[in-house]
Amino acid sequence: RLGVLSSRTCRAGAGVVVSATRSPGLGNAGNLREGSNLSKNWDLSRQIGDEHGVLIECRDVHKSFGDKHVLQGVSFKIRHGEAVGIIGPSGTGKSTILKVMAGLLAPDKGEVFICGKKRQGLVSDEDISGLRIGLVFQSAALFDSLNVRENVGFLLYENSKLSEERIGELVTETLAAVGLKGVEERMPSELSGGMKKRVALARSIINDDTKETIEPEALLYDEPTAGLDPIASTVVEDLIRSMHVTGKDAMGKPGKIASYAVVTHQHSTIRRAVDRLLFLHEGKIVWEGMTEEFTTSTNPIVQQVMQFMPQFAGTLFRRYSFSVGFVLPCGYFDICSLPLAAWMVQFDTSEDLSNCSVEYSTHSY
Numbered sequence: 001r002l003g004v005l006s007s008r009t010c011r012a013g014a015g016v017v018v019s020a021t022r023s024p025g026l027g028n029a030g031n032l033r034e035g036s037n038l039s040k041n042w043d044l045s046r047q048i049g050d051e052h053g054v055l056i057e058c059r060d061v062h063k064s065f066g067d068k069h070v071l072q073g074v075s076f077k078i079r080h081g082e083a084v085g086i087i088g089p090s091g092t093g094k095s096t097i098l099k100v101m102a103g104l105l106a107p108d109k110g111e112v113f114i115c116g117k118k119r120q121g122l123v124s125d126e127d128i129s130g131l132r133i134g135l136v137f138q139s140a141a142l143f144d145s146l147n148v149r150e151n152v153g154f155l156l157y158e159n160s161k162l163s164e165e166r167i168g169e170l171v172t173e174t175l176a177a178v179g180l181k182g183v184e185e186r187m188p189s190e191l192s193g194g195m196k197k198r199v200a201l202a203r204s205i206i207n208d209d210t211k212e213t214i215e216p217e218a219l220l221y222d223e224p225t226a227g228l229d230p231i232a233s234t235v236v237e238d239l240i241r242s243m244h245v246t247g248k249d250a251m252g253k254p255g256k257i258a259s260y261a262v263v264t265h266q267h268s269t270i271r272r273a274v275d276r277l278l279f280l281h282e283g284k285i286v287w288e289g290m291t292e293e294f295t296t297s298t299n300p301i302v303q304q305v306m307q308f309m310p311q312f313a314g315t316l317f318r319r320y321s322f323s324v325g326f327v328l329p330c331g332y333f334d335i336c337s338l339p340l341a342a343w344m345v346q347f348d349t350s351e352d353l354s355n356c357s358v359e360y361s362t363h364s365y
């Protein structure tokens with residue numbers, strides 16, 4: 001699986017090798033993989049040097065709607081390679097800060113820096129150079145009167161010089177990357193909620209591949225799993241993770257999203273798709289840290305608010321996957337190379353299984 005930092009392989013008896021991998025929190029500039037798509041196309045040293053790989057920085061951001069002071073001095077940084085979750089009680093300004101980051105709302109006071117460059121007001125063409133920022137809305141926000149191909153290729157049809165045929169190919173490739181095939185001609189009303197979210201994801205990552213420089217891309221997701229059943233949520237959560245540069249997309253290609261921030265109320269999204277958390281409360285970031293530190297935080301505000309947000313209480317589970325292969329006289333075969341019965345299980349547990357051993361039995365036929 002993705003973002004694996006530690007991996008153990010232990011022999012669990014004659015003939016079978018069980019490898020257990022753990023996916024702990026990670027995510028800073030130092031975790032960027034050499035040789036990823038991104039590092040080929042982008043001069044990392046330009047960003048990581050003095051700026052320490054900071055892609056987006058909000059500094060003392062304030063935003064009011066009428067007499068409602070929603071953001072009251074929000075400051076944080078999102079670095080290259082990070083998977084950040086933004087959580088907090090309802091109405092505390094999470095969607096508002098995403099829109100400020102995306103350049104759709106201008107702060108009343110405070111500053112937003114994109115790759116170290118101060119953004120003036122709303123997003124403009126000159127702001128775009130240096131970092132592509134995509135915002136995936138909670139509602140998916142597809143155009144109802146356009147089919148999937150037109151929705152996904154919308155920006156390219158409008159703004160690029162690519163031929164319709166080439167845009168069609170890019171749409172098909174991008175849809176495949178989010179695990180959708182053969183839906184190009186469907187209308188949004190013919191898609192399930194989870195499919196709509198994936199189409200919205202495809203629309204936010206489609207790229208004009210004829211451009212000389214392909215910039216790093218940050219995606220901002222506003223409650224990407226809201227309204228989905230647990231299985232559809234899992235698909236979207238894993239997709240978000242897989243499009244990150246540290247992983248591979250649904251087509252097995254390296255992910256292309258440099259960093260992402262996700263606003264969520266869902267425990268499973270935090271567990272599966274987030275490494276670092278920003279906790280927004282009453283218009284300010286009151287706590288930030290790695291995901292697993294959140295539930296053990298002694299910060300009184302975190303403890304107080306957690307009483308009212310039971311979904312965040314309790315242990316944030318560790319995630320393990322076990323893949324089983326067979327040791328044959330001619331070598332070890334993992335599940336991918338064997339068409340025989342072989343399986344892979346994933347589960348979450350609060351136990352530390354780093355030193356586990358596995359017992360099994362076999363039957364001959």
Ligand SMILES: Nc1ncnc2c1ncn2[C@@H]1O[C@H](COP(=O)(O)OP(=O)(O)OP(=O)(O)O)[C@@H](O)[C@H]1O
Nearest residue numbers: 065066068070088089090091092093094095096097
């Ligand atoms: N364009 C707007 N005009 C007026 N008020 C707004 C606007 N956008 C947001 N608000 C108000 O700002 C507050 C924060 O809204 P926001 O959507 O950012 O909260 P949130 O933390 O994302 O909430 P939730 O978790 O319920 O989605 C809310 O009271 C909302 O009504």
